[in-house]
Amino acid sequence: MPHVAQASTATPAARGGFPLSMRRLAMLLLAAPVLACAPAADAATKLTIRGAGYGHGVGMSQYGAYGYALHLSSYQSILAHYYTGTALGQLSSTPSVRVLLHTGSTQRFRGALTAGGRALSPRRIYGVTRGRAGVVLRSSSGKALLTAAQLRVDPPAGQPLRVFGVTTSGVRDGLYRGGLVLARSGSGVAAVNVLDLESYVRGVVGGEVPASWPTEALKTQAVAARTYAITTHSGGALFDQYAGVSSQVYRGMAAESPATDAAVAATRGVVVTYAGQPVTTYFFSTSGGKTEDVQNSFLGSTPRPWLRGTIDPFDSVSPKHRWGPLRLSGAQLRGRIGRWIKGRFVGIKVLQRGFSPRIVRAAVIGTRGRTTVTGPQLRSAFGLYDTWASFRAVSTVVRTPAAGAARAAAAGRVAGHLSGTIAPARAGTWLTLQRFAAGRWRTQAEAIVGAGGRYDVSVGRPGSYRVVYRGAVGPVTRAG
Numbered sequence: 001m002p003h004v005a006q007a008s009t010a011t012p013a014a015r016g017g018f019p020l021s022m023r024r025l026a027m028l029l030l031a032a033p034v035l036a037c038a039p040a041a042d043a044a045t046k047l048t049i050r051g052a053g054y055g056h057g058v059g060m061s062q063y064g065a066y067g068y069a070l071h072l073s074s075y076q077s078i079l080a081h082y083y084t085g086t087a088l089g090q091l092s093s094t095p096s097v098r099v100l101l102h103t104g105s106t107q108r109f110r111g112a113l114t115a116g117g118r119a120l121s122p123r124r125i126y127g128v129t130r131g132r133a134g135v136v137l138r139s140s141s142g143k144a145l146l147t148a149a150q151l152r153v154d155p156p157a158g159q160p161l162r163v164f165g166v167t168t169s170g171v172r173d174g175l176y177r178g179g180l181v182l183a184r185s186g187s188g189v190a191a192v193n194v195l196d197l198e199s200y201v202r203g204v205v206g207g208e209v210p211a212s213w214p215t216e217a218l219k220t221q222a223v224a225a226r227t228y229a230i231t232t233h234s235g236g237a238l239f240d241q242y243a244g245v246s247s248q249v250y251r252g253m254a255a256e257s258p259a260t261d262a263a264v265a266a267t268r269g270v271v272v273t274y275a276g277q278p279v280t281t282y283f284f285s286t287s288g289g290k291t292e293d294v295q296n297s298f299l300g301s302t303p304r305p306w307l308r309g310t311i312d313p314f315d316s317v318s319p320k321h322r323w324g325p326l327r328l329s330g331a332q333l334r335g336r337i338g339r340w341i342k343g344r345f346v347g348i349k350v351l352q353r354g355f356s357p358r359i360v361r362a363a364v365i366g367t368r369g370r371t372t373v374t375g376p377q378l379r380s381a382f383g384l385y386d387t388w389a390s391f392r393a394v395s396t397v398v399r400t401p402a403a404g405a406a407r408a409a410a411a412g413r414v415a416g417h418l419s420g421t422i423a424p425a426r427a428g429t430w431l432t433l434q435r436f437a438a439g440r441w442r443t444q445a446e447a448i449v450g451a452g453g454r455y456d457v458s459v460g461r462p463g464s465y466r467v468v469y470r471g472a473v474g475p476v477t478r479a480g
Helices: 020-029 062-070 074-084 198-206 215-231 258-266 330-340 375-382 401-410
Strands: 046-051 087-092 096-104 106-110 125-130 134-138 144-148 148-154 161-167 171-178 181-186 186-197 270-274 324-328 345-353 359-367 369-372 389-399 416-423 430-437 440-448 453-459 463-469 477-479
Touching: 046 330, 046 345, 046 369, 062 074, 062 215, 062 369, 074 087, 096 161, 096 198, 125 148, 134 148, 134 181, 134 258, 144 148, 161 186, 171 198, 186 198, 198 258, 198 477, 215 258, 215 270, 270 401, 324 330, 330 345, 330 375, 345 416, 359 375, 369 375, 375 389, 375 453, 389 463, 389 477, 416 463, 430 453, 453 463
Parallel strands: none
Antiparallel strands: 046 324, 046 389, 087 270, 096 186, 106 125, 106 161, 125 134, 134 144, 148 181, 161 171, 181 186, 345 359, 359 369, 389 416, 416 453, 430 440, 430 463, 463 477
């Protein structure tokens, strides 16, 4: 038997629910026979998404580290908390790092003293284009000066190079320490900044976190960035790191400040080690209160003992600690996950969560079957901040009284019924029926959710209605 609650204009109690008498009335009405209703169109659906965190969830939460620093934790203890079972070590030498700044049809620079062994004027702008066998160095007027398979460009000692164009980290016409290697890449020319590790870290810390953060948070970021740089490799033979979030954000001298430079200098050569060896130190913005096991976020990766999920007690300082709600209509759902929907969309059921609990696997459920997807796939499809997310779908169809029941409906002030499903929803809990009047949504009645999240609520007069359940808002429908 469908579960029905007669619409009412009674005002709920101040605590947000209906008086006990109204709840009893609604429960009594559940047993009342439903008036014969004419068939209606397919149900409209709205999906509500809420979540926590920002990023992949593995390793160190930057806002969590900030919170620890505000509570006067040292950078050593912060790193030990996020990277389980690790210790700090000291590098015996300073390696170089190769960073891909950008790729384009022409690369332009200024401040160079030499290029490929040829003397240049640091005050002049030079360009590099593709050649048949490599790249061609050109003067500002376009004259070819030399051709080489690759071109190494160096400034005077202690001086930076200015590289024109916009990098993947968003820096336009930036200044960079070290030298520049220019080489063919695809259909263009790649500009690769080659510099020592410590100079590279100076360009990362201020690119990853605000320079105004406490000193211990900046030191934590410096050690994590330094360790990440020497334990990862992104680019094959030409470069080691990207300048953007595909590796870590490197902005060259645009990221440097007295505070971040001091943090880098205070931790010079310090790296995170496990069993005596430097290890990959993943980090991200916001944990939502828990970090995640690496294999549950980077699906298919090998579990690592230092990359295990942990409680993150001070991450609440982040503006992305909790986020949402994000609400999507049926049309928006089809646009984003239509390839996974079989039949009519019903909801999303989480099948497996990790430690945090970020989504590992979920099912997109339709009336004709289900499609299993991963948490990262859902994050990408919906454009979510994180895979720590929950989904609730509310579908609604309007059923108007059939001709034979119209007189009875009029006598009982029933304009029709809103029926549908809420997924997920617990049977025996309450939903709210709202009607739009006088420029705002007003509560009309409450009703009990039935088995399988089904509901059927009668409405007393024509108008625009919606169903609300625990913060999830159903589609707006017109009754009567």
